[in-house]
Amino acid sequence: MQQSPGHPSHDDDWAQTLRAKGLRATAQRMAVLEFLHHHPHTDAEAIFQAVRCSLPTISLQAVHLIVLDLSGKGLIRRISLPDSASARYETRIEDNHHHIQCIRCGRIEDVDCIVGHAPCLEPHDNHGMRIIEASIVFRGVCQSCDAEFEEKDEHL
Ligand SMILES: [Zn+2]
Ligand SMILES: [Zn+2]
Known part of the structure; x- marks a missing residue:
């Protein structure tokens, strides 16, 4: 897996990263970031299926909104590829x-x-x-x- 040195990989760092962009460090946003960091190029559906294990109240709609927010603030990158029906996301943005x-x-x-x-x-x-x-x-x-x-x- 591609990981850049110094990139945040635990909750404290994600919380800081989120706050630096003016976003509240919610458990849902941190879970999405943490999952994406270890599973780059996943779509909202796959993120949802993975994070709902630890966050049973999260909805697919919430995940869609989170990836929209995070990519809008430049915390994650949105990728659309010709052979993928849905947009993929990754934390390798630098x-x-x-x-x-x-x-x-x-x-x-x-x-x-x-x-x-x-x-x-x-x-x-x-x-x-x-x-x-x-x-x-x-x-x-x-x-x-x-x-x-x-x-x-x-x-x-
Ligand atoms: Zn193949
Ligand atoms: Zn990539």
């Missing part, structure tokens, strides 16, 4: 990194940025649109999917 996704099983991994800053953020022609982000998504086939495919191939 760098510009990209994602690689397996087109068969949907597995997502981080890919470090090659140039170190966001690419092509200022196109020559924005067609009148306000640019929010420019993202790069590498699409591929992971080793286990490749192996599975080769196995099937042998039996044809």
Whole structure:
């Protein structure tokens, strides 16, 4: 798992991080941050299923609102990928990194940025649109999917 040194990983640090952004350090927000920190690239539904074990009163709607708040304040990053129906979130926000996704099983991994800053953020022609982000998504086939495919191939 990709973890940057010095990134908060327990409740006190999350509480500080939240307060620094003017958000109340609620148990629900801290649970979402802590879960995402250890399970990057998860969607609201998966976060909900995981945190409801320790927070039985939390609702899926509450998780949607929390990830909206947290990404709005820049505490987490929202990722939308072509092969995922729902938006994914992660706490790795301090760098510009990209994602690689397996087109068969949907597995997502981080890919470090090659140039170190966001690419092509200022196109020559924005067609009148306000640019929010420019993202790069590498699409591929992971080793286990490749192996599975080769196995099937042998039996044809
Ligand atoms: Zn795969
Ligand atoms: Zn990532």
